[in-house]
Amino acid sequence: MRHFLTLADFTKEELLEMVALAQKIKTQTKQKKYVPYLQHQTLGMIFEKSSTRTRVSFETGIYQLGGVGLFLSANDIQLGRGEPMKDTARVISRMVDMVMIRTFEQSKLEEFAQFSNVPVINGLTDSYHPVQLMTDYLTMIEFNKDKSPIVAYVGDGNNMAHSWLMLASIMGFELRIATPKGYECHNKIIEQAYQFAQQSKATITITNNPQEAVIGADVVTTDTWISMGQEDKKEEKIKAFTNFIVDDKMMKLAKNDAIFLHCLPAYRGYEVSDEIFENHSEVIFTEAENRLHMQKGIMVWLDMHR
Numbered sequence: 091m092r093h094f095l096t097l098a099d100f101t102k103e104e105l106l107e108m109v110a111l112a113q114k115i116k117t118q119t120k121q122k123k124y125v126p127y128l129q130h131q132t133l134g135m136i137f138e139k140s141s142t143r144t145r146v147s148f149e150t151g152i153y154q155l156g157g158v159g160l161f162l163s164a165n166d167i168q169l170g171r172g173e174p175m176k177d178t179a180r181v182i183s184r185m186v187d188m189v190m191i192r193t194f195e196q197s198k199l200e201e202f203a204q205f206s207n208v209p210v211i212n213g214l215t216d217s218y219h220p221v222q223l224m225t226d227y228l229t230m231i232e233f234n235k236d237k238s239p240i241v242a243y244v245g246d247g248n249n250m251a252h253s254w255l256m257l258a259s260i261m262g263f264e265l266r267i268a269t270p271k272g273y274e275c276h277n278k279i280i281e282q283a284y285q286f287a288q289q290s291k292a293t294i295t296i297t298n299n300p301q302e303a304v305i306g307a308d309v310v311t312t313d314t315w316i317s318m319g320q321e322d323k324k325e326e327k328i329k330a331f332t333n334f335i336v337d338d339k340m341m342k343l344a345k346n347d348a349i350f351l352h353c354l355p356a357y358r359g360y361e362v363s364d365e366i367f368e369n370h371s372e373v374i375f376t377e378a379e380n381r382l383h384m385q386k387g388i389m390v391w392l393d394m395h396r
């Protein structure tokens with residue numbers, strides 16, 4: 091049995107199998123063919139943080155596959171009142187067929203997985219957002235940006251940046267990450283990316299200069315400056331990130347046909363200007379829709395490997 095906790099646990103070939111499944115299921119869905127790959131299966135969805143896309147896409151996705159989703163807000167289950175993660179895992183995984191968790195520390199997710207009898211999917215932690223990055227890769231393929239692209243990530247060294255490091259270093263493309271000083275990615279994750287890059291021939295650049303990162307890029311991307319759980323750091327972060335907005339001036343440094351990706355929710359006037367967001371909205375909202383299809387691919391793949 092496999093869990094989907096970080097992209098680092100998978101080979102390039104395995105990730106491409108999931109993408110291929112997602113493409114097939116997306117085509118079928120568009121033709122209104124709902125193939126019951128996961129008939130009668132239940133997906134437990136534990137949320138310790140808010141969500142729009144993750145909740146709607148997983149719940150709709152499992153339904154379209156012939157199963158049913160259970161929305162379990164941590165506030166409403168005993169986990170929120172202190173029942174241990176390992177007990178929650180041993181109970182829930184005896185009743186459902188798969189679990190998705192959105193939580194804080196990666197170690198909480200790992201603990202759940204360790205005690206779970208069924209596959210566990212990372213729906214975002216403080217360290218990673220792997221289902222989002224698989225979706226971003228699917229979107230890059232659809233917009234013809236998957237053949238040796240240069241990707242520039244401008245912003246916080248957070249869960250999104252970490253997941254970009256994993257995706258690029260496994261798939262083998264060029265990634266430049268620009269963060270303000272003091273907001274860099276975790277060293278351990280950068281080191282792991284450099285290690286993977288030796289095999290995949292990825293090029294990874296880490297800088298504090300956003301303009302340098304964006305020059306000649308095929309894909310420009312960013313994320314909110316204030317991740318969930320960091321609300322108390324808002325003022326200091328806004329000051330530190332002033333030159334990191336992706337606006338027209340920044341985007342002009344990229345290739346003429348560069349696409350802009352954003353995992354959403356977006357905060358216009360902070361990490362991205364309203365103009366750039368609206369000019370690239372077709373790609374951004376296709377990216378959002380692709381969460382639905384990509385995650386169906388991941389769930390079906392995990393079911394095939396148990």
Ligand code: CP
Nearest residue numbers: 141142143144353354
């Ligand atoms: N991108 C993303 O995961 O969005 P939600 O927080 O709305 O789920």
Ligand code: NVA
Nearest residue numbers: 248313317318354355
């Ligand atoms: N970095 C953001 C991503 C939201 C989808 C957060 O963790 O809040």
